[in-house]
Amino acid sequence: MTGRAPDNGGNKQETDSAIWDRYTEGKYKDFNLDKQGEGSFWAGVPNPDEPDAAKAQSCTELPFWVKNGEQPDVENAISPKILSALAYERIQVPGTEVELNPKDRQTVNLPTWVWLDKGTYRPLSVTASVDLGGGVEISATTTVKPKSLALSAGTEDARLHPGSGECPVSEDGGIGSPYEKGSGKKTPPCGVTYLRATQDGGGYPLKATLTWDASWEGTGGAGDDDLPDGRFGNTQNVTVQEIQSVN
Known part of the structure; x- marks a missing residue:
């Protein structure tokens, strides 16, 4: 100066x-x-x-x-609360890419299982700190973690699972469940059942929006969950076929 x-x-x-x-x-x-x-x-x-x-x-x-x-x-x-907001701005979450089964083409009246890879969608943290001099430092660690996945089928001719279309985080930290052999007639914990086939080579815009819950902890026991949730969505076209059967 x-x-x-x-x-x-x-x-x-x-x-x-x-x-x-x-x-x-x-x-x-x-x-x-x-x-x-x-x-x-x-x-x-x-x-x-x-x-x-x-x-x-x-x-x-x-x-x-x-x-x-x-x-x-x-x-x-500068305070732990302000540092928590700075850390929040630096967190980079992965884009929302859901897994589907069947993967490439859906079938009328056959449930489509939807889930997220737990290895990719896991809690993420960033720490911000500042030195106040004299060996004193203040810091805050902001953490975001998946909270729920909202589905929109892209057509009224569909049933969402659950009915609200809001898939919560399970006890093991995942959202939805990967399809397992023999589960074709079961209702998925997260998914959609299309009731009408797509026409003329088009597709239904299936939208998935992941909500991330944010909280922070700082120096001196400070902390709160007053940071805004983050919501990130992605839309992908799905093709639905109708299988004809002969009795």
Whole structure:
């Protein structure tokens, strides 16, 4: 913080010279050089990812001194809660790709089993931390995990399983169940039964939307589940055939 006067940003009630005096002769005499190692200057930093330009530029807090290990008592100062949101933004979940059985072509009145690969769709975590000086660090770990899978058959001529179309996470952490030989007439825990064949080479747009539940834990026992759920969907065309039988 040497070489030029600090930008007064939105503090237009103060002149540049008055601000300069604050850091040279006033509150922070000679930029607190005699307190090196005891603390550091903190300053407001606009979020470069904030789409609202006015909101991004509203961060005009002038640099202020904070002793090592102390948590600044100002609005939006870095805290475990803010770190949890930063970690949340960095989590990358896989695209929603469901497994189907039958895989390539569905049959009228024959249940289609739908499930997610447990190895791919598992809890994911990201940790964000900041050093407050003096050996004190605050951090937050945000975790997201699959919560439920919502199905939309793409046609009214279909039955969803379960009837709500919302497939919850099972006790083993999976959603839906892979088809097993001999289960053709069983009702799948997650799936759809088409009642009418597709026409003219077209397909039904089967949409699957996976909801990820988010929570976080931070320094000092902080934590909550107040982060928004994430919802990611994908649509794939399915072809349904009608098998003719002769009695």
